[in-house]
Amino acid sequence: MKTVLDVKEVTKTYPKAESPSLNKVSFCMSAGEFIGIMGASGSGKTTLLNVLSTIDTPTSGDILINGIHLKDLNDSKAADFRRDNLGFIFQEYFLLDSLTILENISVPLTIMKYSPQRIESMVRSLAERFGIATQLDKYPTELSGGQRQRASAARAIVKQPSILFADEPTGALDSNSATELLKTLKEVNEDLHTTILMVTHDAYAASFANRILIFKDGCILKELIKSDSRHNFYESIVEEISKLDTQRRQQNEH
Numbered sequence: 001m002k003t004v005l006d007v008k009e010v011t012k013t014y015p016k017a018e019s020p021s022l023n024k025v026s027f028c029m030s031a032g033e034f035i036g037i038m039g040a041s042g043s044g045k046t047t048l049l050n051v052l053s054t055i056d057t058p059t060s061g062d063i064l065i066n067g068i069h070l071k072d073l074n075d076s077k078a079a080d081f082r083r084d085n086l087g088f089i090f091q092e093y094f095l096l097d098s099l100t101i102l103e104n105i106s107v108p109l110t111i112m113k114y115s116p117q118r119i120e121s122m123v124r125s126l127a128e129r130f131g132i133a134t135q136l137d138k139y140p141t142e143l144s145g146g147q148r149q150r151a152s153a154a155r156a157i158v159k160q161p162s163i164l165f166a167d168e169p170t171g172a173l174d175s176n177s178a179t180e181l182l183k184t185l186k187e188v189n190e191d192l193h194t195t196i197l198m199v200t201h202d203a204y205a206a207s208f209a210n211r212i213l214i215f216k217d218g219c220i221l222k223e224l225i226k227s228d229s230r231h232n233f234y235e236s237i238v239e240e241i242s243k244l245d246t247q248r249r250q251q252n253e254h
């Protein structure tokens with residue numbers, strides 16, 4: 001399988017910080033993988049996402065996406081690279097309220113100068129998959145939070161990014177909407193081979209991934225690989241996270 005992301009000994013130390021927020025982190029991601037990034041608050045998840053997505057630069061180490069060294073990109077090239085290769089879903093939806101849902105999802109393809117017919121057919125087919133096909137002529141404020149988040153995910157996926165970065169995508173959703181979104185992300189991962197890297201605190205959300213990297217103090221503490229059912233994977237994630245919580249509590253008591 002083709003390597004999409006290659007992270008080599010990446011360290012990030014913020015100015016004036018006493019210790020690094022990422023400490024020699026290395027891992028690879030193959031095309032079509034779905035990785036979950038977990039870890040307690042302050043373990044370095046956001047810092048990792050920022051350096052992987054060219055929003056920030058590491059202090060040392062190398063990051064390659066599709067063989068391209070991110071350190072070779074200046075600010076303007078990095079912006080073009082993000083636009084052309086990366087997709088983002090955040091806890092907030094960031095839809096444009098003055099555009100319809102169809103227009104919102106179309107934005108990346110309009111920028112890429114696709115023909116209107118092609119744009120409409122790509123958007124409609126993805127909207128179908130995300131269960132928002134009947135909402136395309138509405139404005140974001142007319143949709144529920146779950147529908148807005150699905151529209152936001154469709155907008156990120158429609159341009160077929162090399163990697164989709166999802167930062168707590170279910171954080172603001174009720175449990176039904178979260179499940180709907182996660183199921184669709186999994187489907188997109190399996191059917192369209194979208195490569196997904198998702199940061200989450202939630203073991204249930206993480207169980208939709210195939211591999212979990214658990215961070216502690218800026219390092220990868222543990223890797224969990226899904227071997228059978230999602231339910232069993234969920235149980236092992238919960239077990240691992242509880243173990244870490246217990247250790248942390250014990251350390252704090254001493």
Ligand SMILES: Nc1ncnc2c1ncn2[C@@H]1O[C@H](COP(=O)(O)OP(=O)(O)OP(=O)(O)O)[C@@H](O)[C@H]1O
Pocket residue numbers: 014015017021039040041042043044045046047048
């Ligand atoms: N801009 C910054 N300047 C200095 N220190 C920072 C900055 N951003 C993060 N840190 C520090 O880096 C460490 C890792 O932070 P980071 O936000 O990456 O963790 P996180 O795992 O995403 O936490 P959370 O789950 O709370 O979002 C923390 O100790 C944090 O205080």
